[in-house]
Amino acid sequence: MIDWSKAYAARMERVLPSEIRELGKIKHPDMIHFGGGLPEPDLFPTEAIAKAYAKILSDPVLAKSGLQYTDTAGYMPLREYIARYMATLGVECGPENIILTAGSQQAIDFIARLFVSAGDTILVEAPTYLGGLRAFDAYEARYALLPSPFANATDVKTEDGSKPKLGYVMSDFKNPTGGSFTLPERNRVLDIAAEMDIPLIEDNAYEKLRYSGTPVRPLLSLDAERMGGIENSRVIYTSTFSKIVAPSLRLGWVAASSAIIRKLELVKQAADLAPATLNQMVLLEVLDEVFTPTHVEKVCAVYRGRRDAMLAALEKYMPSGVTWTKPEGGLFIWVTLPSHMDAPALVRRALTDFKVGSISGKSCYGTPPEMNTLRLSFSMVAEARIDEGIKRLSEAIRAS
Ligand SMILES: Cc1ncc(COP(=O)(O)O)c(C=O)c1O
Structure with missing residues (x-):
């Protein structure tokens, strides 16, 4: 059988599977996902x-x-x-x-x-x-x-x-x-x-x-x-x-x-x-x-509510030593854990034991990574579920 690894172009050595896709395969009906960052499909102008x-x-x-x-x-x-x-x-x-x-x-x-x-x-x-x-x-x-x-x-x-x-x-x-x-x-x-x-x-x-x-x-x-x-x-x-x-x-x-x-x-x-x-x-x-102010505001109103729900829940549940950004827009909040914490390990544990998805910041660096960072997206989670998801994440952080 052909040894494909010898056939690939040298440039493919750097092209590796993404952590987000791999972790996205871990499924559970009760999972709350702050990982993906896809747009909310209910907002598509179908x-x-x-x-x-x-x-x-x-x-x-x-x-x-x-x-x-x-x-x-x-x-x-x-x-x-x-x-x-x-x-x-x-x-x-x-x-x-x-x-x-x-x-x-x-x-x-x-x-x-x-x-x-x-x-x-x-x-x-x-x-x-x-x-x-x-x-x-x-x-x-x-x-x-x-x-x-x-x-x-x-x-x-x-x-x-x-x-x-x-x-x-x-x-x-x-x-x-x-x-x-x-x-x-x-x-x-x-x-x-x-x-x-x-x-x-x-x-x-x-x-x-x-x-x-x-x-x-x-x-x-x-x-x-x-x-x-x-x-x-x-x-x-x-x-x-x-x-x-x-x-x-x-x-x-x-x-x-x-x-x-x-x-x-x-x-x-x-x-x-x-x-x-x-x-x-x-x-x-x-x-x-x-592409009109009315439709854009309709979309923004949904994400604004989710952003605010996530910021409020982070304030409510996160242990001291954890900090996060307060964005004026977009789909992401960036969390910095205490410096001794290993975010990739936390992300796995949070998924399997606490049923909450996030991604570790590690893959977001071209330069040496900060290993204690997390990316959370509020885009796909209904406001009512965001509080529960952040509560679970804070429990996973406390348990790590
Ligand atoms: C910063 C940034 N640039 C570019 C893209 C690519 O998006 P698309 O190819 O759908 O336009 C994304 C998608 O998430 C993004 O976050």
């Missing part, structure tokens, strides 16, 4: 999506184009819509600055493909989005810590002393901490990227999920203003329709200078030719109904 598919497929002309290949960068009316949406975030751009991707995950993968050669160093936050790290791993990237917004850019330490190739940050409601950069921090991150003269990925997947506080302009908007327009910006912005519409449409986008969009088109053409035309047409049909 009826609007069903109507849009029916409308397009029952019209012979629309159906023909909906089932055909489309432009690699995406369906033009949708690119125009996104360009108009970016203007509301303070980014003046046109459809030539937009490419549709299969979720923002594919955008991260493509940007890495464009910039990262084996052994290159990417500057990341600690902790950072683990899906981003897994995408970068496939290109055999190394990681160094992005200097904290108030440190000196020359503090960066790469393993071999070489210059970093790329920076990757989230600006709003980061996965996993829920934190956001303040305006001075955003400006400092841009200064650091400019001092190093590197491109900066701004992953803003949760931008629309704000439950309190005041919006701050994205890095792309600030940098475009500094540089005299998006064409001169070093920021490559990505976001997604997964969190407000539905992840299964697999539609996200990149907004960047047109030179970068043209390069990403080449990458997309080689990878999968083009985004699904029908899904893009359906999305465009439903956006007028769901």
Whole structure:
């Protein structure tokens, strides 16, 4: 029999099963899951999506184009819509600055493909989005810590002393901490990227999920203003329709200078030719109904209630020595346990003995991990169950 392990490409050594998927296989009817962080399916605009598919497929002309290949960068009316949406975030751009991707995950993968050669160093936050790290791993990237917004850019330490190739940050409601950069921090991150003269990925997947506080302009908007327009910006912005519409449409986008969009088109053409035309047409049909303040507030109201229930329960049950973030949006709260505690062991025990799921923060680091951290998501648990889930987690912590 063939020995597959000898046949794989070297880059696959870094591509390993995720802890979240593995632990997700432990099932129990009474389990309360704060692990996954998927959007709440009751909030999907199912009826609007069903109507849009029916409308397009029952019209012979629309159906023909909906089932055909489309432009690699995406369906033009949708690119125009996104360009108009970016203007509301303070980014003046046109459809030539937009490419549709299969979720923002594919955008991260493509940007890495464009910039990262084996052994290159990417500057990341600690902790950072683990899906981003897994995408970068496939290109055999190394990681160094992005200097904290108030440190000196020359503090960066790469393993071999070489210059970093790329920076990757989230600006709003980061996965996993829920934190956001303040305006001075955003400006400092841009200064650091400019001092190093590197491109900066701004992953803003949760931008629309704000439950309190005041919006701050994205890095792309600030940098475009500094540089005299998006064409001169070093920021490559990505976001997604997964969190407000539905992840299964697999539609996200990149907004960047047109030179970068043209390069990403080449990458997309080689990878999968083009985004699904029908899904893009359906999305465009439903956006007028769901990318509206009314629908966004309906979604935010549900998550706001869950966030508040989780914060209240953490306050009520957690033993002293445990701290957590208080996010203004997004789907996550980040918990720091006393420094002697081993979060991966706690997560297993909490699942098997206390029937509550969470993920250890360990896999959210490209740089050496903090082993006493947990990511909790309130997105999929009804408010009434959150109190019970946090009570169980606190019991597991006390028993560890
Ligand atoms: C920070 C961040 N970026 C990107 C993604 C990818 O989402 P999608 O590919 O569905 O757009 C996620 C998904 O959870 C995320 O948390």
